[in-house]
Amino acid sequence: MKKRWIASLLAAAMVLVLTACGGTGTQATPTPTAAPTEEPTQAAGIPKEDLKVGFIYIGEINDQGYTQAHDQGRLALEAMGIQCMYVEDVPENADSEKAMNDLIDQGCNVIYATSFGFMEYTVEVAKEHPDVYFGHCSGYMRSDNLSTYFGKIYQARYLAGIVAGMKTQNGKIGYVAAYAIPEVIRGINAFTLGVQSVNPDATVEVVWTNTWYDPAVEKQAAIELLNKGCDVMAQHQDSTATQIAAQEKGAFAVGYNTSTPDAAPNAYLTAPLFHWEKFYVDDVQKIIDGTWTSRAYWEGLSAGMVSLDDLTANCAEGTADAVAAAQAKIESGELEPFTGPLYDQDGNVKVAEGTTMTDDEIWNMSWFVKGVIGTIPE
Amino acid sequence: MNGFLNSLELFLQVSAQMGTHVLFATLGAIMGEKVGHLNLGVEGMMLMGASFGFSVAYQTGNPLLAVLAAALAGGVGALIYAFITVTLRGNQVVTGLVLTIFGTGVSGMIGKSISGLALPDSITAAFAAKAIPVLSDIPVIGKMLFDQSIYVQMALVTAVIVYVYLNKTSIGLNTRMVGENPAAADASGIGVTLYKYSNIVAGGCLCGIGGAFLSLVYVPSWQDGITAGAGWIAVALVIFATWNPIRAIAGAYLFGALRGVGFKLQGGIPFLGGVVISSQLLDMLPYLVTILVLVFIGLRKKKENQPPKNLGNPYFREER
Secondary structure, three states, X not given: OHHHHHHHHHHHHHHHHHHHHHOOOOEEOOOOOOOOOOOOOOOOOOOHHHOEEEEEOOOOOOOOOHHHHHHHHHHHHHXXXXXXXXXXXXXXXXXHHHHHHHHHHOOOOEEEEOOHHHHHHHHHHHHHOOOOEEEEEOOOOOEOOEEEEEEOHHHHHHHHHHHHHHHOOOOEXXXXXXXXXXXXXXXXXXXXXXXXXXXXXXXXXXXXXXXXXXXXXXXXXXXXXXXXXXXXXXXXXXXXXXXXXXXXXXXXXXXXXXXXXXXXXXXXXXXEEEOHHHHHHHHHHHHHHOOOOOOEEEEOHHHOOEEEOOOOOXXXXXXXXXXXXXXXXXXXXXXXXXXXXXXXXXXXXXXXXXXXXXXXXXXXXXXXXXXXXXXXXX | OHHHHHHHHHHHHHHHHHHXXXXXXXXXXXXXXXXXXXXXXXXXXXXXHHHHHHHHHHHHOOHHHHHHHHHHHHHHHHHHHHHHHHHOOOOHHHHHHHHHHHHHHHHHHHHHHHOOOOOOHHHHHHHOOEEOOOHHHOOOOHHHHHEEOHHHHHHHHHHHHHHHHHHHOHHHHHHHHHHHOHXXXXXXXXXXXXXXXXXXXXXXXXXXHHHHHHHHHHOOOOOOOOOOOHHHHHHHHHHHOOOOHHHHHHHHHHHHHHHHHXXXXXXXXXXXXXXXXXXXXXXXXXXXXXXXXXXXXXHHOOHHHOOOOOOOOOOOHHHO
């Protein structure tokens, strides 16, 4: 009988250790000042010292990818002397609602939900807390105290396409993509148009992984494409697995989200980057000034919200000039990647010559341009 | 034809890589079950091995130490399990489940300090794929077996060693007897407790090494829950392999291959007029096949394919 007791004690101890270390608890940055005053009035603004900004992240702040890029925004706010808190590894389900409520309970009066899947939960929490300012990344649902924000990363992807198109030897480029949603499809199309602007016959082959972040799966998908002969890789994934796979196979790769030249130094060409801090600083400043209104923030190269990473020595000769020329044209508005004539995969005209797709059409894109190999699941 | 052969070889090469961590874990689980202990903590031990292995690799840059650390981490997990289920005769299923939750938590804690880090060059170089001249040119299987990381090859060697140990040595015979009929083994002078402990712990070491394959070789970096359920597949593969280490190779590699087939079929199935199946459905393939095989083996009831007779039962000497 005694042994049974010891057994259950041991089991209990294991569970205890687990709860002690398994949870990804909220991690507050030091809070030198007293708790912020409640009840912000939107017209008057909130003094900087009384602000407390909370972030919920889908990944971890040192993931060398998506979440790390967002966390640069938090660091920029802290550099301004604004208190911030964050929660990592928040799943895209009702747990996100709890995470946001926790942050608000701890005094946050600004909440940024940084992943698409948090959308409905953010809307709910925003409704319950009309005095808290909300921002939801990449979504389309807004309310009086809930803005949406995103970067026109497709502009940077177009530039990355130029880099890849000039690098490829055999005209076969691989693209490891997460989910078949407009955001990803838009990126693949812009990238392909960039490739074709310098290399009209090159193709971009797509494999879906059905995950934003899973290095093992991403890598296997990349190897599948590399084995088919692709010599330049691109990705819409949050880890560096595609770049590592490219390096192992002697190919080259375009990254995403954050600059990662060290992950695969022999393969890395460049990467389309987000500069979330542009939005976060702008948004919080508006709250301080009392000029904040709910909006749909969607900026690109010209606002500095997105950019192309510095080109590495792996890039083909003359790439820098070609990219600089295209970038100048996009920033001045002379070049819009989604301007006709654009053809779908079967060669049918989708956008007539001379017309440019509207923001709405670009935002909801659900077809591949000519030159993309792959299918969009129903 | 040459193109087809080439892509088949490359496909088998990746399949072997994707099956290696599962193979190690399956072998570990077989060793435990052969002495009558069903350990559902495989996933937890793999995660502990993956995180400790990566951590030591990062700090020391020594590939051998990294693998040893991974084995040790898995072994310690198994030791806890063995103490509760062998000495204290606790419930094996519950203990195994708790070990998985425990291992996930511990690896998450270790992982905080290592996520996003890159391994030193000494590690990546040691585990990089190396083509063995001549042998790697053998058609079909050359690339799969001889153009691989040493880690992949060690998994195969380990499978053979475990097979020989269990089936061709007298210690192995004793081991099997402990799983079949511990009372008889005890009566014939076999130290049942010692056999149980040593096999369970050795199996745990293999699980840890298997987990570390992902963090040290395949990915190679740390992410939370890096094994993504491979430990559960391993538990199922033990039955698939009917407790035979050599068949475990086939099972593990089949699992790896099915993952790859999913990517290949995204553009449409070539022989069915290019019918497109949703990629979510394709991702389910390995798990569907696992279920089918379990059903099939359950129906077939061949005598030599049955589990050890005392699998899951604690041994009370006094009740003999």
